[in-house]
Amino acid sequence: MNTIDQIRPNDDIDTDIRLDLYRRQVEIRDFEQRAYDLFLQNLVKGTSHLSLGQEAIAAGFAVAMQPGDKSFCTYRGHAHTLARGVPMEAVLGELMQRDNGLMRGKGGSMHLTSVEHGVMGSYAIIGAHLCIANGSAWRAQYLGDPDVSVCFFGDGTTNIGAFHEALNLAAVWKLPVVFVCENNLYMEYTPIGDVIPVEHPAADRASAYNLESIVVDGNDADAVYREALVAFDKARAGHGPTLIECKTYRHSGHSRADPAKYRPEGELDKWKERDPIFVYRSRLQEFGIGDDAIAAIDQASKDKVEAATERCKASAPPPAEILTTDVYADGGWAWRN
């Protein structure tokens, strides 16, 4: 079992992959930061759940995935959507409720979906998508497709009924699905210790489903990437599901509305020292990747965010006509003749 205390230098990961891991994390960070700013300007509307501080998990798994793999995440899904290659403009456009948005403003921040990229939805009802990910895995098993279904959720999800039903079924049917718990130590506004009787919300429940107990440093993209590969290989080989708990911390509140004043003094600062981007920048330098290369990625990311912002600001809101489209497969909404 990997634990946070055993971060070791590693050289089993190619430079290309490392650069990819870094790039994705930086892009997520810059994007989420921009989303935060735009929310304060009332340009990003409704509600928004940010992954600041949790970038390594999204990036690590996304890089390990193959293009045909199917990912399912929660309403805290910007990171997972971007990590799988969905263009920033489409994601930001959806947050800003513009016509160029990923779903033309019909889904919103909590439901980001891009079937083309394998992003099979972001889900706002806690636990539902674990059951849905099982379905995708069942299809792969039945048709003999090689893809894996990957499902991301928070520590709070481990208490809801659907979590247990999904884990149970996945284990019994040996489905090719990987369940990833992003344990950021808080369930909405409550420390998880107040609501969970065990230390590791996911890993300590695994044995109930005859699964291995796995905890990973969620702030180290390499550790996440390695663990992901193991789980995916297992699934593709028909050996069933895996449950992985990634320990991390969120820099901002639960949602944009939450300034997170409930956190103990100093906790945020301690975790900011383990900021995944900071960790990974050091890692790159450790493996001889020059500052120029790193700076180039940094700048390119900022440019991408700027460009996306400008294009979204220039885009019109969605037209009235689409209010009633796509309720049904025929494109319409008729419940009567």
Next chain:
Amino acid sequence: MAELSYRDAVARGIAQEMERDQRVVFLGEDVAKAGGVFKATVGLYDKFGPERVRDTPISEQAILGAAMGAAMTGLRPIAEIMFSDFLAVCFDFIANEFPKTRYMTNGQVSCPLVVRTGNGAGARFGAQHSQSVENWAMMIPGLKVVAPSTPRDAVGLMAAAVRDEDPVIMFEHKSLYPTKGEVPDGEIVDTLGSAKVLRTGSDATILALAYMVPRAVAAAETLKAEHGIDCEVIDVRSLVPLDTQTILGSASRTGRLFTVEENPRLCGWGAEIASIAADEIFYDLDGPIVRITTPHIPLPAADNLEDLALPTAERIVDTVRRAMG
């Protein structure tokens, strides 16, 4: 042509579709090896094997979630929820997940699944296993809802539901399982969103669904023979899409509209139709629209009490007669 029981017709409908399309799979509790607690899926496991016909743990949310994930990624699953009352246990999928995914994703995601469930009273199972809850599904945008009343319709509507690209909830009636009817040989595919006129008449229109259909027909015979009131009886069959053309066409001709609903009074399916009629064909109505329903109570277990609660042919006759003056 053969005489088939309603329960055998359900199995036949599923088998017909599973034979036709390899993507059709079926899951539920005790549906495979046991052939279903109502014996409505006997023979499917033997015919199609354990890969396509799967028994599940008692996990309604996992069942419907699995159906949805499979449907989203290329299969055409049929999921059984044993008693329709249990839809409340997995209602998140019925209300929040299946029906909204296409819309929220701007058309990217399809959800071509069928949920079939045992609905209705008459078997003395008590309040939590006897409800008629088709109105729970009717009220959610994005679903389609059907309720067959005959074996032939069970086959045809199952086929139509499986072939439809949208999520369809099919309410089979527990008390109709043993009833028999003529079913033609060969492939049968019905049309969602179509009601059936079972009896033409000129004085009043009576709408009914599922278990109430034979009672409405019997009442209409009595009304004609003993009271000279000639009623048109329509089997509504499909709540969404709703065949308003047939229903309103009939009511505007006869001038009087009655519904016979097994669901409890408030917000039953007939309330919506009454509202549409009062709006669109107000000036064709020669008297009040009258709904004949189960009272707004949980259902009792005792034989005589349960029989009292549901609309009977006698109560239908009496109500129509008094209303027609």
Next chain:
Amino acid sequence: MDVLMPQLGETVAEGTISAWLKEVGDSVDAGENLFEVETDKVSVEVPAINSGVLAAIRVDVGATVAVGTIVAVIDSADAASAAAGEDAPAAGKKASAAEARSAPSALRPFEEVRTPTESFGSRKMAGGLRITPLARRLIVQGGLDVAAIAETVRDRGGTRIAAADVRAAAKEAPEPSRPPAPTQAPTPAPQAQPSGRDVVVPFSRIRERTARHLAESWRSIPHVYQAVEVDFSRVDRARRASRQAVLDRSGVKLTFLPFVARAVCMALADFRNVNATLEGDRLVVRDAVNLGIAVDLDHAGLVVPVVRDAEQLTVVGLATAIARLTDKARAGQLAMTDLENGTYSISNNGSFGTLLTAPIINAPQVAVLSMDAVTKRPVVVETDDGPVIVPRPVAVIGQSFDHRAFDGAYSASFLKRVKSILEARDWQAELG
């Protein structure tokens, strides 16, 4: 670059500035905290988005403003900040009335139910009676007289106008002589003003309806009156002989009227054009004899209930039917079907003791019979010894007929036939 009041909660709509952390003229870095905001939930420090110089503070400490309000302005060095002006997301809002795009169904947003745009009269149009929506529509679409229909319904004790009532009225109202719509009352002649001891008696509804119908018949039909005198000896003899037996057997009092009705029905078999209705420019010769019997409602008006298929009834059958209708009429219990489809009518004025009466035809029928008092009169009778004067029960039977339908000769022949049946028939045999 405008600095806006941020939205600090999903359902928060405004915020209060609790502190400014910079002064006008200070330089500001992006990310540096610029001001503090209080909402009902939290107090938060808000950083500047762009770097520059704080050029203006628009909202002071303690002020509460809506989310999105400009609270300050930062003069920014970069040109990109000039793009701040078009941030307003509302700019692109189209007032689009476009229909649902490519929706195969005809459902339009907010028009899921097609409420009819046309309205048909008010529920109050029936002056106190209830009226079904369908009846309202049929009345308005048919240009029918709702007051007349309401009258009819009230006459029979009904409380509600339904479609059947309207349809019946539509059938009865002949096209050329359709009663005018209630709003188009004919201009009345100048009226004498009632003075001092004069008493004003307003018409009852029945009287009003009857009055209108009679006036219309009188106006539109060229009435001609003919009469014959009839010797009722044989009728009277048979009547006296069987009166008690009939009363015992059938519970009905035998008057002269059923004999006259019987004779009329028999005569109509040979003079079919008298049993007809005039519709426009054609005569509809009716097959069955639906005999209307005028009933006086104790000076409160007149109704003419109909004995259907009267030609199939015997004297006693006619007596019974007439008695039943009369009772119903006097009790206000006539049904629509009792009043419709008459083909010929009889007005029995005998009880008034009159010599003769020229009645008004009950349109759209083409004739009406009047029967006046049967009294003992001197009659010349031929005997072997020459003419003799004897007292006999005699009554005048007259007919007003519509001269458009047939001529005097035809009508006279009909009357003569009625007379000869009454005078020569073996009534005793029929009564048994």
